[in-house]
Amino acid sequence: MPEQFDAIIIGAGQSGPFLAARLAEAGRTVALVEREHLGGTCVNDGCTPTKTLVASARAAWNARHAAEFGVVLKGPVTVDMAAVKARKDKVVAASVNSLTDWLGGLRSLRYFKGEGSFVSPTEVKVGKRVLTAPQIFINTGATASVPDWPGIKSVPHLTNTSMMSLDTLPSHLIIAGASYIGLEFAQMYARFGSKVTVIERGPLPASREDADISAAIRDILEVEGVTFMFETTVQAVAKAGHGVLLSLECGGRLASIEGSHLLVALGRKPNSAALNLAAAGLETDERGFIPVDDSLRTKVPGIWAMGDVNGRGAFTHTSYNEFEIVADHVLGNGKRSLAGRIPVYGLFIDPPLGRIGMSETEVRKSGRKALMGVMPMSRVGRAKERGETQGLMKVLVDAKTKQILGAAILGIGGDEVVQSLLQLMAAGTPYTTMMNTMHIHPTVTELLPTLLADLKPLV
Numbered sequence: 001m002p003e004q005f006d007a008i009i010i011g012a013g014q015s016g017p018f019l020a021a022r023l024a025e026a027g028r029t030v031a032l033v034e035r036e037h038l039g040g041t042c043v044n045d046g047c048t049p050t051k052t053l054v055a056s057a058r059a060a061w062n063a064r065h066a067a068e069f070g071v072v073l074k075g076p077v078t079v080d081m082a083a084v085k086a087r088k089d090k091v092v093a094a095s096v097n098s099l100t101d102w103l104g105g106l107r108s109l110r111y112f113k114g115e116g117s118f119v120s121p122t123e124v125k126v127g128k129r130v131l132t133a134p135q136i137f138i139n140t141g142a143t144a145s146v147p148d149w150p151g152i153k154s155v156p157h158l159t160n161t162s163m164m165s166l167d168t169l170p171s172h173l174i175i176a177g178a179s180y181i182g183l184e185f186a187q188m189y190a191r192f193g194s195k196v197t198v199i200e201r202g203p204l205p206a207s208r209e210d211a212d213i214s215a216a217i218r219d220i221l222e223v224e225g226v227t228f229m230f231e232t233t234v235q236a237v238a239k240a241g242h243g244v245l246l247s248l249e250c251g252g253r254l255a256s257i258e259g260s261h262l263l264v265a266l267g268r269k270p271n272s273a274a275l276n277l278a279a280a281g282l283e284t285d286e287r288g289f290i291p292v293d294d295s296l297r298t299k300v301p302g303i304w305a306m307g308d309v310n311g312r313g314a315f316t317h318t319s320y321n322e323f324e325i326v327a328d329h330v331l332g333n334g335k336r337s338l339a340g341r342i343p344v345y346g347l348f349i350d351p352p353l354g355r356i357g358m359s360e361t362e363v364r365k366s367g368r369k370a371l372m373g374v375m376p377m378s379r380v381g382r383a384k385e386r387g388e389t390q391g392l393m394k395v396l397v398d399a400k401t402k403q404i405l406g407a408a409i410l411g412i413g414g415d416e417v418v419q420s421l422l423q424l425m426a427a428g429t430p431y432t433t434m435m436n437t438m439h440i441h442p443t444v445t446e447l448l449p450t451l452l453a454d455l456k457p458l459v
C-alpha cells in the first residue's frame with residue numbers, strides 16, 4: 001500500500017525544503033525526498049562553499065597586498081589549503097545542520113533519503129517504498145555537464161562538486177569555461193597561489209554580458225595572473241604524468257597545454273532523467289528541462305517544478321522565488337507569477353559584478369529609444385580610498401518613460417549597490433527619484449545620481 005501524504009517534494013534544493021516547511025506549518029502532511037544532502041547544490045557544492053572559499057582567497061590577497069596599505073607582515077604569505085577546506089566544511093556543515101534541525105522539528109513533515117521517481121502522476125517510488133499525494137513538487141536541480149571529449153573518461157577531472165574535496169594547491173589549474181563557475185574558481189585559485197589557465201570558446205569571458213563588462217572582467221583577472229585562451233576549444237584530453245594534457249584548437253591552429261588539474265565548468269544539465277517522468281505523463285524539452293507555466297505548473301495537473309530543473313532560472317534566488325510563487329498558489333491567493341520577474345544576479349569575483357534587468361545589447365536589440373550612463377569605478381571616492389578602482393558602472397533608462405531598464409555594476413560592492421536601482425525598477429519609479437534623494441557619503445551608491453545626471457542617448 002502506498003503511504004499517503006498531502007504533498008510530496010522530490011529534491012531538497014533551494015525551494016523544496018522551504019515549501020515543505022510552509023506546507024507542514026499549514027498542517028499538511030509532507031514527504032520530502034532527497035537522494036544526497038539537504039540544501040542541494042547551493043549549500044553543499046555551490047554558493048555557500050564557493051563564497052566561503054572566495055573569502056579565504058580574499059584574505060590571502062589582503063595579506064599579500066598589506067604593504068600597499070602600510071601594514072607590514074613579516075615573512076612570506078602562505079596558504080594552508082587543508083585549513084581553507086576545513087573552514088569551508090565548517091560553514092557548510094553549520095548550514096546543513098541548521099536546515100536539518102529546522103525541518104526535523106516539523107511534526108507533519110517526513111524526510112525520505114533516496115532517489116525519487118514517478119510511478120504514476122500521483123505516486124513516487126523511493127527505494128522499495130511508494131508514496132502517494134495529490135500534489136507533487138519537483139525541485140531536483142542540476143548537475144555539472146561533462147563533455148564527451150576523447151579521453152575524458154580515463155583522465156581525472158574536477159567539477160564544482162569534486163572541487164569541494166580538494167585540500168591541496170594545484171600547481172597548474174586548467175579551467176574549461178569562462179563563465180560564473182570558471183571565473184570564480186579562476187580568481188580564487190590564482191589568489192591561493194596556483195598557476196591558472198582558462199580555456200573559453202568565445203572571444204571574452206562571461207559571454208552573457210556586454211563586451212565592455214566582459215573586457216573589464218578579463219582585465220581584473222589578468223592583472224591577478226590568470227591566463228585566458230579565448231576562441232579555443234578542447235579536442236582531446238590525455239593523462240600526462242600526475243596531470244593532464246589537453247589538445248586544443250585555438251583560433252584555427254592546433255595547440256596543447258599541460259596542467260596538474262582540470263576543472264570542467266561548461267554549464268549544468270537538469271536532473272530530470274532519473275525521475276521517470278513518462279510514468280507521470282510528463283516529458284522534458286530537448287535540453288532536459290521540465291516545462292512549466294508562469295505559476296510553475298507542469299502540464300499534468302497537481303505536478304509542479306521549481307528551480308534549475310525547469311530552465312526558467314539558474315540561481316538560488318530564482319529557485320527560492322519560485323517556492324514563494326508556488327506557496328502563494330497552493331496556500332494563498334494565487335496572485336504571484338514568473339511574469340514580469342526582473343532578472344538579477346551576481347558574479348562573485350572580486351570586485352563583484354551586480355546585474356539587474358536588460359544589458360545594453362538587449363536594449364539595443366529591443367529597438368526602443370533609450371539613454372545610457374557609464375562611469376568608471378576610478379571616479380568613485382570610496383573605490384579610491386579602498387585602492388580598488390577596477391570596473392565600471394552602467395545604467396540603461398527608457399527615454400520615454402524614464403524607467404530603469406537595466407544596470408551593471410562591476411566594482412566594489414557592485415552586488416549590493418545595484419539592488420537600490422532594482423527597487424526603483426520594481427516600483428516602476430522614474431530614475432529621477434534617485435536624483436532627488438540624499439545618499440550616504442562615502443559610498444558607491446552616492447555616485448548613482450551623478451551617473452544618472454549624465455545619461456546620453458543610445459545611438
Ligand SMILES: Cc1cc2nc3c(=O)[nH]c(=O)nc-3n(C[C@H](O)[C@H](O)[C@H](O)COP(=O)(O)OP(=O)(O)OC[C@H]3O[C@@H](n4cnc5c(N)ncnc54)[C@H](O)[C@@H]3O)c2cc1C
Binds near residue numbers: 034317
Ligand atoms: C559552484 C556553484 C556556485 C554557485 N553560486 C551561486 C551563487 O553565488 N548565487 C546563486 O544565486 N546561485 C549560485 N549557484 C546556482 C545555485 O546553486 C542553484 O541555482 C541553486 O542551488 C538552485 O537549485 P535548485 O533549487 O534548483 O536545486 P539544487 O540546489 O540543485 O538541489 C536539487 C536537489 O535535488 C536532489 N535530487 C536530484 N534528483 C533527485 C531525485 N530524483 N530524487 C531525490 N532527490 C533528487 C539533489 O541531490 C539536490 O540535493 C551556484 C552553482 C554552482 C554549481
Ligand SMILES: NC(=O)c1ccc[n+]([C@@H]2O[C@H](COP(=O)([O-])OP(=O)(O)OC[C@H]3O[C@@H](n4cnc5c(N)ncnc54)[C@H](O)[C@@H]3O)[C@@H](O)[C@H]2O)c1
Binds near residue numbers: 147346348
Ligand atoms: N554567481 C552565481 O550566481 C553563480 C556562480 C556559479 C554558478 N552559477 C550557476 O551555475 C550555472 C552554470 O555555470 P557555468 O559557469 O558552469 O556555465 P555557463 O553555462 O554559464 O557557461 C559555460 C561557459 O563555457 C563555455 N564553453 C562551453 N563549451 C565549451 C567548450 N567546449 N570549450 C570551451 N568553452 C566552452 C561557454 O562559452 C560559457 O562561457 C550558471 O547558469 C549559474 O546560474 C551561478
